[in-house]
Amino acid sequence: MCAVTIQVGDLYAQPRGSNLTADAPAGQATWIWYPGDYAVWLANKMQNRRTERGAFLPVFWKxxxxxxxxxxxKDINLSHPDTIQIAVEGRYNVKIDGKAITGNLKTIQLPKGQHRLSLKVYNQAAVPAIYVKGNQVISDGSWQVTFEDKEWIDASGKASDKSGTTYxxxxYWNFNTAANKPSAFQLQTVPASPVKRTVLPSGSVLLDFGKETFGFIRLKEVSGKGVVNIYYGESKAEALSRDSCETLDRIEFTTPVNNFDTTTASTKAFRYVQIDAPKAVKIGQVDMLYExxxxxxxxxxxxxxxxxNKIWQVAAYTLHLNTxxxxxxxxxxxxWIWSGDANQxxxxxxxLYFDQPTVKRTLYALRGKDPVTSHINTIMDYSFYWFMAVKDYYEYSGDAELVKTIYPKMQTLMRYCLSRTDKDGFMEGLSGDWVFIDWADHLTKKGALSFEQLLFCQxxxxxxICANVCGDKAGAKKYQNLASQLKAKLFSVFWDSERHAFIHRIFKGKKDEAVFRYTNMFALLLGYLSPVQRKEVITHVLLNNQVQAIHTPYMRFYELAALCVADSQKVVTREIKSYWGGMLQKGATSFWxxxxxxxxxxxQYAMYGxxxxxxxxHAWGASPIYLLGKYYLGVQPTSPGYKTYEVKPALGGLKWIKGSVPFAKGDIQIYCDQKQIKVKTTGQTExxxxxxxxxxxPRTNLGTIKQTSEQAYTLELHTGQQYVVNYEAI
Structure with a gap:
């Protein structure tokens, strides 16, 4: 792994290193496993690290x-004999053409011709995985795997050739050498020192690392015997509050040590750290390993x-910490991995990254295994966000293989949702369901909520969409019919023409005519509104201060996106500066x-009592990254994987904007001011x-500008070309 240097004084410097989030390069041998299993195993390890003041706190769900x-x-056809090297995580056997081999299983000789190479691996502690490397044979995503091969042998000794097994x-990820075992994976670390050290009246030491950070605390040159208590704080007040800080560590030296170095057993989040040691224990230096x-x-x-600009930088650092x-x-x-948070x-x-492997791992980890016994994270809307995240991933990446692999799990989760609808086809919170929506006062959550039906419809x-990708035409027709029926009921039951908006809910047959922002802004975002309804929602909800305001960055993400869809970027610019700029004025070094x-x-630091x-x-605090990329630089795919895309820049009251938006096979660079637009695309796109x-x-240096309506124009873009358009912004 590459060494990485972080200048702590540079508040938002992001480390650069080998990109472990990339997939294995094509044609390279890599460790392989049953799809999704590594994500499930790794998520179990990560999510069970949580502690509160030293007490283990496991997740709330299955x-x-x-x-x-x-x-x-793998079925192979060798043009000449091949010698392959095999590495395995677990106990295993090897078969060539159905016949088990004995002796050395780490180096296998394969003769010329057509063969089936098979390995069966058992591992209770970690994910069964294999690594195979030869001149012609390598382990990669083309191998077939199953968790039950249903193999049987008849009385003559002949093995079955038609078992009905699903393969x-x-x-895979990018563990690309035999020595780089998946079970040994760890995130990288680099040392970082505090920027300030203060001796408190109590004799303890308060360290300030200058910004929100994450990692292990290291105590160096420790001598003596006794207990060292470490109190962590995202704020100075938290680190100083020994009785109320959320996280702490206790290191006990039961026998005397001399010039001893030690590191805390687990990672913590902090900016400030209070080190309290008895007089009998002397500590030379304290620093951290940033993970x-x-x-x-x-x-x-x-x-x-x-x-x-600073808001964008802090947002990028916030997302980096939570990635x-x-x-x-x-x-x-x-x-933990929460579906609503992850979707954002x-x-x-x-x-920012266009990192596909982390998205895939997170989708697999959230979904888990069948049978489905509850909503994802036990939250109804979080199940719906998971479905929507699969669609978004496909649209941005064009990765049909992921859709085909995960589609059966989509079907079983949707079957669970459909089993819990009421007589009108609506979903209500039933026993065991958490209906979240948002942290908000006066937001009642009993009954059939219009917001939940909207997400259900999507x-x-x-x-x-995914059924069509998988060739399931009958499924596509069924789901589209259900969506159309639900959408019609959504408008007939919840749209209120007098209030020019969706009302909140129906409970015990009665309508709750309160209007909140949630359903209305999502309907605008998802394109569910007619032109007349669109204007009504913008005027009577989004720009109406009488409608209850949203206070969490979580839902401001969608509210400001909806305003951008309504071409209100000037409003959004003011809101970003006020809301996220307000956190910076409070001293935030990452968003809350x-x-x-x-x-x-x-x-301001209190929550949950x-x-x-x-x-x-908090990851959902980083939404300016998305807002500025999609609605100011104006880039989004119009067909899966950026085969086609649009660039619709919007200044939003700014004098100029510039930036770069990545996609799987390239990036799109944009500059825009009030007189000129520049666009250049690199990589593979149509x-x-x-x-x-x-x-x-307007005038352009390349191509032909087309006028689509009064003062509205388009220009076709092709990769590798620098387009310069001279115009006058409206």
Missing amino acids: MDSHYVLVEFH EHAG YAPVTSRGAFSCSDSLI REFFIDGIKRDR SFLMNYY SLETMA EEYDPAAKGDA RPFGKSLC KGTLIFHSRTQ
């Missing part, structure tokens, strides 16, 4: 396990406003789980479309 016995095989393509996933930042954004083995919610408290991280990722439409501008002093319960580094408005007749 945890699954990997399949412990897996059969791998899948092998899963990180070495993702590569491919996206970029800058503009004429220095505050917006670990998976996309997690926050680094201090939960450190996926979208931000498409504009999930059914996702099922229809929730922000109330009215909260003063230490009260605890004085420091709020996460000050074509793009620049969409813009101009007061005057």
Whole structure:
């Protein structure tokens, strides 16, 4: 692994290293396993690290396990004999053409001709995995795997050739040498030192690392005997509060040590650390090992406003901290994989990293195994976000293979959802269901909520899209019919023409005519509204201060996206500067789980009935990455995998913007001011479309500008060309 240097004084420097989040290169041998199993196993390890003040705190939902016995095989046609090397995680056997071989199983001789090479692997502790490397034969995603091969042998000794076994393509990541075992995976670390050290009146030491960070604390040159207590804080007040800080460590030296170095057993999130040691224990220096996933930042954004630039940088750092083995919610408290949080991280990722493997691992980990016994994370809306995340991943990446692999699990989860609908086809929170939506006052959640039906409808439409990808025409028709029926009921029951908006819910047959932002802004985002309804929702809900405001970055993500869809980027610019800029004024070095501008002093850190319960580094706080990439630079795919795409830049009141948006096989670079637009695409794509408005007749150095309506124009874009359009912004 590459060495990485972090300048702690550079508040938002992101480390650069080998990109462990990339998939294995084509044609290279790599460790393989049953698809999704490594994600399930790794998620179990990660999510069970959570502690609260030293007490183990496991997740609230069912945890699954990997399949412990897996059969791998590959049909090959060798032009000449091949010697292959085999490495395996677990006990295993090897068969060539159905016949088990004995002796040395690490080096196998394969004769010329057609053969089936098979390995069956058992591993209870870690994921059964294999690595095969020869001149002609390598382990990769083309291998077939199953967790039950249903093999049988008749009385003559002949093995079955038609067992009805379901095979899948092998899963893999980028463990590309025999020595690089999947079970040994760890995130990278690099030393970092505090920027300030203060001796407190009590004699303990307060360390300030200058910013929100994550990792292990190292005590160096320790001498003596006794107990060292370590109190962590995302804020100074938290680190100083020995009785209320969310996380702590206790290191006990039961026998005297001399010049001894030690590292805490687990990672923590902090900016401040209080070290309390008895007089009998002397500590030389204290620093940390910063732990990180070495993702590569491919996206970029800058503009004429220095505050917006800083907000983008802090948002990128926030997402970086919460990008670990998976996309997690926050680094201090939960450190779990929540579907609603992850869905937003996926979208931000498409504009910063375009890291596909972490998305896939997170999708697999969230879904787990059959049978389905509850909603994902036990939350109804989080099941729906998971469906929607699969659709988004396919649209951004074009990865049909993932859709085909995960589609059966989509079917069983949707079957569970459909089994819990009421007589009208609506979904309500039943026993064991958590209906979340958002942290908000006065938001009643009993009955059939319009918001949940809207997400349910979008999930059914996702099922229809994925069914078509998988060639399931009957399934596509069924799911689309269900979606159409539900959509019609949604409008007939919940749309209120007098209020010009969707009402909140029906409970015990009666309508709750309260209007909240949630359903209305999602209907706008998803394109469910007619032109007239669209104007009504913008005027009577989104721009109406009488409708209850949203206070969490979680739902501000969608609210501001909806305003951008409504071409209200100037409003969004003001909101970003006020809301995220407000956190910076409060001293934030990463963005928070929730922000109330009215909260003063230490009260701003309270949540869940605890004085420091709020996460000050929460993934959903990083939404400016997505907003500025998709709705200011204006880039999004219009067919799966950016085969076609659009660029629709919007200044939003800024004098100029520039940046880069990544996709799987390239990137799109944009510059826009009030007089000129520049676009250049690199990599593999079919074509793009620049969409813009101009007061005057625009001119271009390449291609032909087409006028689509009054003051509206388009220009076809092709890869490798630098397009320069002179125009006059409206």
